[in-house]
Amino acid sequence: MSEKRVRHVLGLSGGKDSTALAILLHQEIPDMEYFFCDTHKELPETYEYLDRIKARLGIKINYLSEKRGFDHWLALHDGLLPSPQMRWCTIKMKIKPFEEFVGNDEAISYIGIRADENRDGYMSTKPNLKPVFPFKERGLVKADIIRLLEDSGIGLPDYYRWRSRSGCFFCFFQRKYEWVMLAQEHPDLFAQAIEYEQNHADGRTYTWTQGETLQELLARKDEIIANHNKAMKKTEKAAPNRPLSEALESVLDDEDDGLPCLACHL
Ligand code: SF4
Structure with missing residues (x-):
């Protein structure tokens, strides 16, 4: 056989x-x-x-x-x-x-x-x-x-210029800076993510990102970008020859408050 x-x-x-x-x-x-x-x-x-x-x-x-x-x-x-x-x-x-x-x-x-x-x-x-x-x-x-x-x-x-992980455009494992960049790079997708948030069937307020709606997050855009730039400068100083994409990944990982989805983000 x-x-x-x-x-x-x-x-x-x-x-x-x-x-x-x-x-x-x-x-x-x-x-x-x-x-x-x-x-x-x-x-x-x-x-x-x-x-x-x-x-x-x-x-x-x-x-x-x-x-x-x-x-x-x-x-x-x-x-x-x-x-x-x-x-x-x-x-x-x-x-x-x-x-x-x-x-x-x-x-x-x-x-x-x-x-x-x-x-x-x-x-x-x-x-x-x-x-x-x-x-x-x-x-x-x-x-x-x-x-x-x-x-x-x-x-x-x-x-990789602005986001370090693959997966859905609205993934809830996304970091605040990545949401801001989604709004900049793909305003149509950001608008769709807001629509999902606003039409959540549960009756409670649903937010993709912790503690605030996407509209509230976008209103804080300048603050989020300034914090991100500060962290990037710090990381570039610590490891000056690191490619930009790696510095971005390291900064985003530092601000991460959740475990990524391993089935989606490898
Ligand atoms: S965890 Fe995976 S499937 Fe769920 S939203 Fe994120 S990327 Fe999409």
């Missing part, structure tokens, strides 16, 4: 680490299946970045949950918006589509957590899925990831 084929799967989030993992492995594992869980609420820069990855590496990306995006699941949750405490979005739009994609097949899931990170990614409890961590196994740290991206010609996604 012939042995059952083991599938190799790699989830792209539109972020730098999962992209670098695809660069590292696409020749080593030619039958790798790449997938992206599309919430239909991603940044335009993310879709553009995925196109860049496909073109450079010559790979196919499976876009999962193509028909059922965020609004479908929001309606099924009676209009209750997700939050760090009620993260139905990650389960319905990132984890379930992935598990359906793999089904009951034996599969190895490649995860882009780096050797210099102390965090766990989503581990499926499905017994047919085996997670592996090639960066950790090979001792690859952030500088190696940046090198892989640069050498491949793919580089960083364009949103």
Whole structure:
């Protein structure tokens, strides 16, 4: 009897680490299946970045949950918006589509957590899925990831100028400065995020970001930008030769008050 084929799967989030993992492995594992869980609420820069990855590496990306995006699941949750405490979005739009994609097949899931990170990614409890961590196994740290991206010609996604994580444009794990920049870079998306806030079905005031509505946050825009610039200057002074994107990431991580969504932001 012939042995059952083991599938190799790699989830792209539109972020730098999962992209670098695809660069590292696409020749080593030619039958790798790449997938992206599309919430239909991603940044335009993310879709553009995925196109860049496909073109450079010559790979196919499976876009999962193509028909059922965020609004479908929001309606099924009676209009209750997700939050760090009620993260139905990650389960319905990132984890379930992935598990359906793999089904009951034996599969190895490649995860882009780096050797210099102390965090766990989503581990499926499905017994047919085996997670592996090639960066950790090979001792690859952030500088190696940046090198892989640069050498491949793919580089960083364009949103790295102002935001350090992939995911939905209204993600509640976003930092205050990133909201201000969303308003500047994509006023239409910022307006949509306000609309979701104002039409929350719960009856209580819902805010994407802690302690204030998006309109209140935007009214404090100058203060938020000034604080951010101050923190950037401090970080540049401490590590003068660091690329801007890394300084931005470090400053944003310092002001972070919540754990990011690992299923969305790798
Ligand atoms: S990116 Fe944020 S909002 Fe989107 S599915 Fe992940 S946790 Fe939810």
